[in-house]
Amino acid sequence: MSSILQKHRTAALVGAALIVGAASLPFALDTSSAHASAASDAVAGVVAPHGSFAPIVSADKPAVVTITTTMKASDAGSDDNGSPLDDQFRQFFQNHGRMPQQAPEGRSSPHPKALGSGFVISADGVIVTNNHVIQGASDIKVTLDDGTELPAKLLGADPKSDLAVIKVQSPKPLATIAWGDSDNLKLGDQILAIGNPFGIGTTVTAGIVSARGRDLHSGPYDDFIQIDAPINHGNSGGPLVDSSGAVVGINTAIYSPNGGSVGVGFAIPSDQAKAIVAKLEKNGSIDHGFLGVQIQPVTSDVADAVGLSHPEGALVAEVSDGTPAADGGVKSGDIITGLGGQAIKAPRDLTRLVADLSPGSMKSLTVWRDGKTVDLSVTVGGSDIGQKQAAAGENGQAHEANQPSIGIGLADLTPDARQSLNLPTGATGAIVASVNPDKPAAASGIQPGDIIVSVNQQPTRSAKDVQTAVAAAGKSGRKSVLLLVERAGTKTFVAVPFAAA
The missing domain is CATH 2.40.10.120 (Thrombin, subunit H)
Known part of the structure; x- marks a missing residue:
């Protein structure tokens, strides 16, 4: 389009x-x-x-x-x-x-x-x-x-x-x-x-x-x-x-x-x-199935960052509390690759399968987590228990590189920063203070004011945590790093490729 x-x-x-x-x-x-x-x-x-x-x-x-x-x-x-x-x-x-x-x-x-x-x-x-x-x-x-x-x-x-x-x-x-x-x-x-x-x-x-x-x-x-x-x-x-x-x-x-x-x-x-x-x-009506997750596509950079051999599935950006997905053990950062024995190649596959399910039915859910396949079981909810439907968002662009540099400046999430951003007292992470327009982070959509909540699915509490985790990902030979970014109350995974220093 x-x-x-x-x-x-x-x-x-x-x-x-x-x-x-x-x-x-x-x-x-x-x-x-x-x-x-x-x-x-x-x-x-x-x-x-x-x-x-x-x-x-x-x-x-x-x-x-x-x-x-x-x-x-x-x-x-x-x-x-x-x-x-x-x-x-x-x-x-x-x-x-x-x-x-x-x-x-x-x-x-x-x-x-x-x-x-x-x-x-x-x-x-x-x-x-x-x-x-x-x-x-x-x-x-x-x-x-x-x-x-x-x-x-x-x-x-x-x-x-x-x-x-x-x-x-x-x-x-x-x-x-x-x-x-x-x-x-x-x-x-x-x-x-x-x-x-x-x-x-x-x-x-x-x-x-x-x-x-x-x-x-x-x-x-x-x-x-x-x-x-x-x-x-x-x-x-x-x-x-x-x-x-x-x-x-x-x-x-x-x-x-x-x-x-x-x-x-x-x-x-x-x-x-x-x-x-x-x-x-x-x-007279249809009660569509409901899981309670926000999902996005798995790009080549995301797949590389989490060790998945092919860029397919639906990446879970957020799991809503009290939903069937949360009760079934689904976590932010999981990549859903199968539901009820049917393969999930893209987010659209998951949304259609879930919408067609009958509330109350129990289904197997296959996810990629921490470098291995994990099998879960979820009891599908009805559309009356939540208004959020799985929605796909597109983030990131592919780049080839081999050195650990993504081009962001970081600052700690201080109490004053939490207050100015209307964040809860217990919110953790690091604020993106600056973005180099010539580096991959800018091309991937990272903006000043974004909060990096996790790196490669590991929670971060400070700017130092983010720097350490990004550096470790680069040294391990990975071509990109997976960031969980919070912006305006919405969390989204962004895979940022490394660029030459």
């Missing part, structure tokens, strides 16, 4: 649900230049099998619906872009120095309408859509492909996966669409997106799979399919179908510098969605 962000400084990633004021009611068409620009981004060069997509559209379109909701007054206006999903994505872009687009005009009504799409999965009226389409709704209405309007009730919703299930009562069986196999999707495969962009009516767009496994840091289930088929506001919740007409994704968000499609859209994979939808249809 970095190259995209550099090219589009004002771009934003937003949930593709359309929010309109009560005065402009649900099927108003915005003909501004931002929206009109989407027409110029039509996909070129996509060739339909047998010369036409008509057979697929004819079979699937009757099962695609428009969803209109009236939002509660307490929820109206609480979000510039109209959905909790947008808040998550906005934070992602703010963290990268980018600001989201401005909200659409006409949002001053205390009861705005939200417009999205959905698709029918059973003839008795069960419909799948995005959570952000129906979040905060006081009333949900479904418009079928033939124009029939039906009231709908919410069966279940899950904000973490951004999925929701609603149901309508119809006097006759409804047309349905079948789930497909998203795991079989390959880059370049043809796909169709069906939905109701801007409320103009059911629309079909064609494109290809542009990328798989996109992680947008919006939640534990991030594994988006990126597509270039144009989707716009109002497409949220609509189906993404393959060349056989089966649902392989749920259109959810767009990346846009102007509010319209620029050919960068994102869909939730069907193989992930259908399992969650089944749980929501049965139980």
Whole structure:
């Protein structure tokens, strides 16, 4: 995403649900230049099998619906872009120095309408859509492909996966669409997106799979399919179908510098969605698993610093007190390499596995600690016992070196320093007083005012402790040293390579 962000400084990633004021009611068409620009981004060069997509559209379109909701007054206006999903994505872009687009005009009504799409999965009226389409709704209405309007009730919703299930009562069986196999999707495969962009009516767009496994840091289930088929506001919740007409994704968000499609859209994979939808249809909600750790990637420098042969796993930066991880013996500095017999190659693997676990289940946990593998047992908690989810952060850059010098000046953590930094009386460590801009510590993100809490997983109580430990790591032949750094109340491991003196 970095190259995209550099090219589009004002771009934003937003949930593709359309929010309109009560005065402009649900099927108003915005003909501004931002929206009109989407027409110029039509996909070129996509060739339909047998010369036409008509057979697929004819079979699937009757099962695609428009969803209109009236939002509660307490929820109206609480979000510039109209959905909790947008808040998550906005934070992602703010963290990268980018600001989201401005909200659409006409949002001053205390009861705005939200417009999205959905698709029918059973003839008795069960419909799948995005959570952000129906979040905060006081009333949900479904418009079928033939124009029939039906009231709908919410069966279940899950904000973490951004999925929701609603149901309508119809006097006759409804047309349905079948789930497909998203795991079989390959880059370049043809796909169709069906939905109701801007409320103009059911629309079909064609494109290809542009990328798989996109992680947008919006939640534990991030594994988006990126597509270039144009989707716009109002497409949220609509189906993404393959060349056989089966649902392989749920259109959810767009990346846009102007509010319209620029050919960068994102869909939730069907193989992930259908399992969650089944749980929501049965139980109404999902209590996700919870461990209580903050984690980050294992870089080559981190792996070298702790003696791990390959840079893989999830490095535990902090363990929250009273959580399943703490009760199970997980410690800061552990590298989690396995959970329940499944390998953990990256932090994202752990967050997904944990989110899918049932609270109360006991699982084996494999960690790398003090140069050896340690097996632990944890009883998974529920999401109701804590709000912190395992979150990956990226720190450090790779450098090659062979002499023990990282380029920092240190000072003891005195009582006055603790008071000025609002630290507890018992806080220990060393303050980074200065950073040489030409040395590896600066390149790795160390800043003056940081507190070094440990070196190579050994606690430090003073500047001398840090100096001694760093020197010992260099003399032992290691290429980098692992620092546990506290900044603004958050602890993060940073692997700093040694540089030539």
